Amino acid sequence: MVTVRVEDFELTQGADCVVSFDAPILYQAPAYKTYRCSVRASPVPSASPIDELLEIPAGLLDDDPEIRPDKHIFIEFVPEWDRITDGLPQFDLPSLIETHTGEQVDSDFVVKSHQHESSEGH
Secondary structure (H helix, E strand, C coil): CEEEEHHHCCCCCCHHHEEEEECCCCCCCCCCEEEEECCCCCECCCCCCCCCEEEECHHHCCCCCCCCCCCEECHHHCCCCCCCCCCCCEECHHHHHHHHHCCCCCCCCCCCCCCCHHHCCC
């Protein structure tokens, strides 16, 4: 994801193809919105952003944004066959929460996934 200020963002075409969905709640309400192209089903930014910042899936960019990753997040979801070898800081969800809030998660905290249990390991 590439984060940009909304004032620096302009959707030049395809706004009529952007549909929103309420993503499932993993931990606590409210659910968050996720946006997809109704034609290609790819993730896209909101056609009408309301916050100050907007996340754009990096795969949508035609040109090099001239920025580079500064960390790996949600590393607990990296598949066994993949290896992170670039030396950037790595954060699982509990350490990411601690970094952002300064508070540790409870010892009984369980990382959840939107992935269905029946499809895990496939």
